[in-house]
Amino acid sequence: MTIRKFATLGASIILGTLLQVNVSCAATVTISCSATGHDLAMCTQGAQAWAKQTGNEVKVVSMPSSGQLALYQQLLSAGSSDIDILQIDVVWPGILAQDLLDLTPYAGKNTVGDFPVYVKNDTIGGHLVAMPWFADAGVMYYRKDLLDKYGVKVPDTWEELTADAKKIQDAERAAGHTKMWGFVWQGRNYEGLTCDALEWVQSFNGGAIVDASGKVTINNPGAISALTMAHGWVGTISPEGVLNYSEEEARGVFQSGDAVFMRNWPYAWSLANSDDSPIKGKVGIAVLPKGGQAGRHAAVLGGWQLAVSKYSKHPDVAASLVMYLTSPAEQKRRAIEGGYASTLVDLYKDKGVRDAIGPFADSLYDNLVNAVARPSAVTRTRYNQVSTEFSGAAYAVLSGSTDAATSVKDLDSKLNGLRHGGKW
Ligand code: GLC
DSSP: OOHHHHHHHHHHHHHHHHHHHHHHHOOEEEEEEEEETTTHHHHHHHHHHHHHHHHHHHEEEEEEESSSHHHHHHHHHHHHSSEEEEEEEEEOOOGGGBBBBBOOOHHHTTTTTTTTTHHHHHHTTTEEOOEEEEEEOEEEEEEEEHHHHOOOOSBBEEEEEEHHHHHHHHHHTTTTTTTOOOEOOOOSSSSSHHHHHHHHHHHTOOSSSSSSOOOOOOHHHHHHHHHHHHHHBHHHHHOOGGOOOOOOHHHHHTTTTTTEEEEEEEEHHHHHOOOOOOOOOOOOEOOOOOSHHHHHTOOOOEEEEEEEBTTOOOOOHHHHHHHHSSSSSHHHHHHHHHHHHHSBBGGGGOHHHHHHHHHHHHHHHHHHHBBBBOOOOHHHHGGGHHHHHHHHHHHHHTTTTSOHHHHHHHHHHHHEEEEEETBO
């Protein structure tokens, strides 16, 4: 073979390999993204940037804010390849692990900079079944301008919040703002209520429903005080309709200027301060109040992960999108443009992020490191049942169909009934 022929052959082999690589890599993958606030828009932008960079195609499907877990379980149990990448809640890895790809080989060192709590949470039986994508912790939003107007300090306890909310609500109504409410939050019977109610219970030192050893702890005086207090808000400082509020309904009322305080997640910050927001620049953020002087500030740990279905026809491509979306650059973009809390510790010190969201970054960080986890790790595959029972019990108290003492007593026996031989 002449040198020339050899070179030509070599080139065609290289070209062939490249083409092959290209052909086998270019694929269409589908990602499911949540539709809360600007979740869908932010997810779509990131996914499309990856598609442009890699030559693959991506389809984005939006997920309903409730019923998402059931939908995933249905798809996965049928072995469906319809969704390659799933946006999953921090409380789901244990429930879905068996149908998710182990991302360890794709992640390499990518999880080194993440808050360890998320990496631990997403590692089930030694497999990294999801990559941390964005962090969440419950926060208290308040109207700075209204607190100033009425000479009210940011409340430190729920008792103070209740009194302040009532005072400002009544004064604003008397001044003609008849739609004003004191406090909006998530009272619908769903996972969001589990988060809110757990924060109240924790703030009264009432534990986390089930403790780390697996013992059901909910039947206690702190939990009773917490739920009784929240029941007192409905129809007084919170509209009756709060019993049907998820995050977005609460944000709708607060952002329209019709509430003094709101419990929500970090995503609401940049929306409340967007150009078309009536309350732009008038919002403050604080830790959630304590349950009395002996109580504690408690925020529930939330957050979303990206996982790849075991039934994906393009696992490598799907994993590449997951690594792109969870990368420092993309998390930074989401923090700056969307106010999302990153799962990467260093981004809280990043100049670009700090210039964009300033002191908000500090509040987020403090809230996150102190956040309380729901008992998903210990109750594993039964977490969803535990949560459904808990939110149902809280809802029954809020709506007045039972009192708190009876409700937590019943809940205690129901939860114990979910254990098998004392084990979860
Ligand atoms: C937020 C949290 C998530 C929680 C949900 C409840 O999205 O990140 O963990 O389960 O709210 O509605």
